[in-house]
Amino acid sequence: MAQVTRIESKQKHNPLILLKSKLVQASGDDLEQLINEKLQENVALEAVDQPDALFSGSERDEGGEFDVDEEEKTTNLDSSASADEGDTSISDSERGDIVAFDNDDDEPVNTSSNQSADDEDFNPIDNATNADTFRDDLKKQIEVLDITLEERYLASYIIDCLDENGYLRRPLVELVEDLEMTQHYETTVEDLEAVLVEIVQQELDPSGIGARDLRECMLLQLEERKATPANRLAYEIVSQKFDDLSNKRYDRIEQDLNIPTHAELVDALHVIRHLNPKPGGMQPSTAKTDDLKAQQIRPDFIIRNEDGQLIVTLNDGHVPQVRISEDYEKLYGELQENNDDKAAREGVRFLRENIQNARSFIEALEQRRNTLMDVMQTIVSMQRAYFLTGLVETLKPMTLQDVADRCHYDISTISRVSNSKYVDTEFGIVLVKDLFTNAVADSNQSAIIQALKTIIDNEDKCHPMTDEALAEELNKQGNKIARRTVVKYRESLGYPVARLRKEA
Numbered sequence: 001m002a003q004v005t006r007i008e009s010k011q012k013h014n015p016l017i018l019l020k021s022k023l024v025q026a027s028g029d030d031l032e033q034l035i036n037e038k039l040q041e042n043v044a045l046e047a048v049d050q051p052d053a054l055f056s057g058s059e060r061d062e063g064g065e066f067d068v069d070e071e072e073k074t075t076n077l078d079s080s081a082s083a084d085e086g087d088t089s090i091s092d093s094e095r096g097d098i099v100a101f102d103n104d105d106d107e108p109v110n111t112s113s114n115q116s117a118d119d120e121d122f123n124p125i126d127n128a129t130n131a132d133t134f135r136d137d138l139k140k141q142i143e144v145l146d147i148t149l150e151e152r153y154l155a156s157y158i159i160d161c162l163d164e165n166g167y168l169r170r171p172l173v174e175l176v177e178d179l180e181m182t183q184h185y186e187t188t189v190e191d192l193e194a195v196l197v198e199i200v201q202q203e204l205d206p207s208g209i210g211a212r213d214l215r216e217c218m219l220l221q222l223e224e225r226k227a228t229p230a231n232r233l234a235y236e237i238v239s240q241k242f243d244d245l246s247n248k249r250y251d252r253i254e255q256d257l258n259i260p261t262h263a264e265l266v267d268a269l270h271v272i273r274h275l276n277p278k279p280g281g282m283q284p285s286t287a288k289t290d291d292l293k294a295q296q297i298r299p300d301f302i303i304r305n306e307d308g309q310l311i312v313t314l315n316d317g318h319v320p321q322v323r324i325s326e327d328y329e330k331l332y333g334e335l336q337e338n339n340d341d342k343a344a345r346e347g348v349r350f351l352r353e354n355i356q357n358a359r360s361f362i363e364a365l366e367q368r369r370n371t372l373m374d375v376m377q378t379i380v381s382m383q384r385a386y387f388l389t390g391l392v393e394t395l396k397p398m399t400l401q402d403v404a405d406r407c408h409y410d411i412s413t414i415s416r417v418s419n420s421k422y423v424d425t426e427f428g429i430v431l432v433k434d435l436f437t438n439a440v441a442d443s444n445q446s447a448i449i450q451a452l453k454t455i456i457d458n459e460d461k462c463h464p465m466t467d468e469a470l471a472e473e474l475n476k477q478g479n480k481i482a483r484r485t486v487v488k489y490r491e492s493l494g495y496p497v498a499r500l501r502k503e504a
Contacts, residue, residue, distance in 0.1 A: 019360065019361070019364050020364045020367055020368065021412075021413075021416065022034075023364050023365065023367075023368040024368050024371055024372070024413060024416045024417060025416040025417075025419075025420055026368075026420070027298075027300060027420050027421060027422075028298050028299075028300050028315060028316060028318065028319060029298055030420075031316075031319055031368075032318060032319050032320065035319065035320045035322060035365075036320065038322070038361055039320070039322065042354050042357055042358050042361070043325070043328060043351075043354055044324055044325050044328045044329075044351065044354035044355045044357070044358040045322050045323075045324065045325065045354075045358040045361065046322065046323060046324075046325045047320045047321065047322055048321045048322065048323050134164070134166075134280055134281070135159050135160060135162070138159045138162075138200075138204055138209065139156055139159055141203070141204050141205065142155045142156060142159075142199065142203075142204070145199065145203055147199060151195050151199060153185075154187065154191070154192055154195040155195050155199045155200055157175070157179065157183075158175070158192070158195065158196055158200050158210065159200070161175060162209070162210065162280060163280070164280055165277075165278040165279070165280045165281075166206075166208065166209045166210070166211070166217075166278065166279040166280025166281070167210075167211055167212065167213070167217065167280070168196065168210055168211070168212050169212070172189045172192050172193055172196070173189055175192060176188065176189055176192055196210055201220055206276065206279045206281075207220055207221045207224050207276075207279065208220045208221045208275075208276060208279035209279050209280065211279070214277060215238060215239075215242045217275075217276075217277065217279060218238045218272065218275050218277075219235065219238055219239060221275050221276065221279075222234055222235040222238060222271070222275070223235070225271070229264065229267070230264070230267040230268050230270070230271050231268075231271055233257075233259065233264060233265075233267070233268035234268040234269075234271040234272050236257060237253055237257065237268055237269075237272065238272065240256075240257070241253045241256060241257065244256075245272070248496070248497070249496075249500070250265065250269070250496055250500075251496055251500055253265065262494060266494065270389065273390075274390060274426060274427055297422050297429055298315070298318070298422075299315055299422040299423055299424035299429050300314070300315055300316075300372065300421040300422055300423065300432075301313065301314060301315060301372075301376050301421065301422075301423040301424065301432075302314075302315050302423070302424045303376075303380060303387055303423055303424070303425050303426075304426065305387070305388060305426060308388075310380050310384065310387050310388070312373065312376055312377050312380055314369060314372060314373055314376075315424065316369070322358075322361070322362060322365070323362065324355060324358050324359060324362070328351060328354070328355065329355065331347075331351065332348065332351040332352065332355060335347045335348045335351065336348055371409065371413065371417070372417060372421070374407045374409070375403060375407055375409065375413070375414060375417045375418075376417075376421075376423070376432070377407075378403050378406045378407040379398070379403060379432065379435055381406075382396060382398050382402070382403070382406070383395055383396060383398065383435055386435070387425060390425065390426065390427030390428075391492075395435065398435065398436050399436060400414045400415055400418065400436065403418075417432065418432045418433045418435075418436065419432075419433050423435075447479075448474065448479045448481060448489065449489050449492070449493065451474060451477060451479060452470060452474060452486065452489050452490065452493065453493055455470060455473055455474070456470070456490070456493075456495055456501070459501075461501070461502070461503040462502065462503060463502075464498040464499075464501040464502050465498060466498045467483050467486045467487050467490065467497070467498070468483050470483075470486045470490070471483040471485075471486045474486070
């Protein structure tokens with residue numbers, strides 16, 4: 001039988017490299033589980049209470065944030081972006097004037113704040129667990145306030161009367177009557193309103209809690225904002241022209257409030273659009289929402305705009321911090337000194353292996369943290385306009401390779417970060433992967449928007465085209481687009497509906 005010699009080449013993967021890749025790909029919740037598993041497996045690894053025990057370098061401050069002003073960390077995140085990023089100022093067309101009151105073409109919005117559309121299906125028993133959690137958080141806040149026992153009691157009662165969105169829908173006179181009938185507690189409408197306004201609305205978070213309707217909710221939030229021109233105008237619009245705002249009568253708002261330029265109106269509408277209409281953040285509990293709650297997303301990053309500077313924070317406060325056990329390190333040293341017998345030598349070998357694995361794991365955790373921050377900071381610098389406005393149309397064409405070239409990581413690393421991580425912005429929670437855009441698609445969108453602008457500019461002003469007619473005209477030109485998309489693009493260009501564009 002002939003002997004055959006075969007030469008085979010087998011690729012061996014470095015366990016440390018595999019570990020680092022696994023940690024980079026893991027979400028915050030997955031990472032927490034991985035760390036807990038390692039704590040069970042490795043006797044040399046222990047959890048620590050101090051948040052800075054693991055990462056004590058200059059890269060981390062007390063809040064767990066990375067300073068984006070450092071030269072090696074800042075990649076055009078501050079307001080003075082370098083020239084290679086281009087002009088990131090937002091024009092009227094980029095900024096848009098879409099507000100939270102989005103409805104079909106010429107249909108007025110029902111601004112009644114009595115009940116939500118889902119109230120008929122709302123079961124208070126099913127919602128008890130979530131409601132308790134929501135109200136417990138507010139009650140914890142009033143416990144630390146310097147108020148009287150009577151004020152604390154009334155504030156707690158008001159909290160119990162809030163609906164799932166954080167609104168107080170019932171008239172105060174009814175609450176006073178209920179207190180007297182069910183609790184044998186006498187108070188007045190004036191006293192109860194004072195507690196509502198001065199304690200619940202002014203002292204508790206989030207802003208807007210305890211509002212009696214959407215208008216009051218928005219005004220409460222605007223009152224806490226900085227006194228910028230856009231914020232002041234937004235407050236004026238909500239307080240004086242709420243009905244026109246709800247029905248998107250922007251021309252009337254601009255005329256009645258004597259707003260000098262359309263750009264100023266757009267800025268104010270931008271502010272309004274990003275207010276929170278449901279400060280309670282609760283939804284009626286159903287089988288469907290219960291499934292969603294079981295899969296709640298915990299964002300991996302938090303990005304906030306502080307006076308034009310975008311601050312990137314890694315949201316890892318819930319992740320256990322680990323270190324090598326001092327007790328086992330001490331035991332390891334003692335066994336090394338007394339390794340004459342077999343048991344001592346086996347103990348030294350066992351502890352050496354565990355300590356080395358623990359050290360590698362801690363190194364991989366730190367590298368994961370730095371990698372995530374580097375990638376996210378690069379993405380924020382490239383999509384600065386989006387993180388300042390929240391408008392999808394401001395996203396620039398960006399590929400995995402573009403980010404890899406910027407932050408000098410392998411494209412596979414960028415893919416691992418983007419596919420499994422979420423970012424908490426001032427406009428909501430976004431999957432990092434969704435921040436990447438296709439250059440061709442982006443170009444097509446711009447072309448469609450420009451075509452729409454041309455059609456509206458050249459239309460018969462005595463008989464302006466409806467959104468449906470605009471969609472048909474775009475389709476004739478080869479741009480397949482739905483009427484709903486036409487509405488979005490038209491509003492982003494600052495054009496009102498057909499009946500408001502009509503000229504005598």
